[in-house]
Amino acid sequence: MQQLAADTMQFIQNHIQVGQTADQIKTLCETYMLAHGAQSFWYYDVGALVFHHPDTLLSVSGREYVPAHTCIQSNDMITIDLSPQRRRIWGDFARTFVVQNGQVVRRLDDIREAEIRNGLRFENQLHAELRRFVDRNTTFEQLYAYMNDYIRAQGYQNLDFNGNLGHSIVKNKNHRIYIEAGNHKKLSRVRLFTFEPHIALINGTYGFKKENIYYFDGGHLRLLADTEDTYCG
Template identity: 50%
Template sequence: MINLDMQDLNRATMKHLIKNIETGMSLSEIRRICEKFMLDNGADSFWYWNIGAFVFAGDETTVSVSGKDYQTSERIIGLNDIITVDLSPQNNNIWGDYARTIIIEDGKVIDKIENIRNSEWKQGLQMEQYLHKLLIENAAPDMTFEELYYFINDVISNHGFLNLDFAGNLGHSIVEDKNDRIYTEKGNKAKLSEVKMFTFEPHISTPNSKYGYKLEDIYYFRKGKLEKL
């Protein structure tokens, strides 16, 4: 068994999936690949409703649903497809939380955004990268979760995108009990530095589009500077 912390395990799981994903696979197969790899390599369970991988594809990528209501579909991956995968492993109550959007064109995973031919998909992933860049450049220890919520949602709107999250938030604190999480949402006056770590996971789309995009990482402050775990 590889000894990985949970976020390293997430990165390894996504690499494993990208190496093994194929046209014709169902979303349930993708979920099984991810969950087996995580359990084989350090996870003892999954912290979010006991689901290790939330998987959506095509026009399902705009769906935002609580884990208690999630059902993995039997949708089949096509030659040209978009897939979102959100991973939730834990070991001894230490969480990992990580999401990526995978693009398949002509049956192959496109590993660099600049090589994506579908301009709509490319723009969506570029926007995700831009939002994470803005987070790192602008988040400060004394900024509140509400201030971050308004700042990022204004950027999303001003660039012609929508926040798809079913609760309207952009992430949450990392804790031992999922019921203790606080969110990047309106009304949360807690400062970012009042939690040890928090996720940033904008789920976005453009108006009237069939497709959604996710990019999630965990962040924390080190000597007053925001860093990615």
Template identity: 40%
Template sequence: MNPNRHVQSIARSVLTDLGPTIQVNDTEQTIAARCVAMMRDQGIERTWYYDCPAYVLLGSRSCLSISGRDYVPAEEPVGNHNVVTIDLSPLYGEAWGDCARTFYVEAGTATQYPTRPDFSRGHDLLQALHALAYERVHAETTFEQLHAMLAQRITSDHFESIDFLGNFGHSIVTHLNERIYIEAGNQARLADVAYFTIEPHIREIGGNWGYKWEEVYTVGEAGQLVML
């Protein structure tokens, strides 16, 4: 299997398996440690993102956006109603995985399919943003154009981006300083890089919760978006 596809499949499966294990007494620290142990069970011992293999934010920190270089997991408990975002960055050989999910805790149970209205609005917009990219990306689409179309949809739904760098994703490379971003002004074509992430981190205007969903993509031979 392609190493990038392999490591991404591990990140995705760890998050799928992790969701049902989230309990009301968990914290960012305990969830991050469990992520690391689950990745280790699948042969992943390293991360490409500074020293931050699992970037977990919940509750009052779900809207926080800082570099993994500065991230320290907190001890705030999950409780009965909360939002938990988890971003994994496993390294397999030289191949990067990069996958994030938001879990919605309702009546003490974590789910990826919320019923609470504000949670549902965040979840639905994240899915719509990825669907929009599938619909609109073609062989000549630039990083800047993808940024503009995602930003327009976020604004029209009365949300805002809360990423501290103001981007919606980055290229997958082998060194951190080689990344280029889905941001205004980047006129490189998506098809010019091997792989890239789409990872909007958003908040409803006036809201208290941050939402994130991330996948790694490539542009296929016919110009279509393909998820690893």
């Protein structure tokens, strides 16, 4: 399912158009996933959480999510978070897309606005720092404390409505455990976990997302599925 989620992002980057609404993009993503192997959507039956500027700063649960009916502009930014499911196997994958002069930007260096360009670079940096920092003995709480300090030290803030940075991948969403204070379980003791910082520059106007699923293979942290990006965010 994680590969399907990544494939869906590849699909949607070619189908984002000026004048579409978040609701229309959500429908395109969900229709694609159902046509290519998903049976349902594990996150409160929402297959795609879609926001565009200025709503990228919002962090809401799928229980309360209502897609906006405002239109994508010729210069805009869109976050998409996918949650396909098949036989209780999940995908969980989020990315950020930038629209510039009516076209989705494919190269980070081509983004003109510094706040957007730097925010997406910092998301990539956070995922690289995750892989540098964690080992088999790192707990969920240790990762939470370290990454939140790291985010603040670089002038950013964690936007998540619960303040966490990810969760375990399970078969029942109510059984998830989180990258949060008080969770002393080791990351290596769960089969899979997400890392999904939703961040913004302090006093910034854009919120950025990038989410992958990770797992331990021996002593090494690995990325689940072939999800290395060919798009900038």
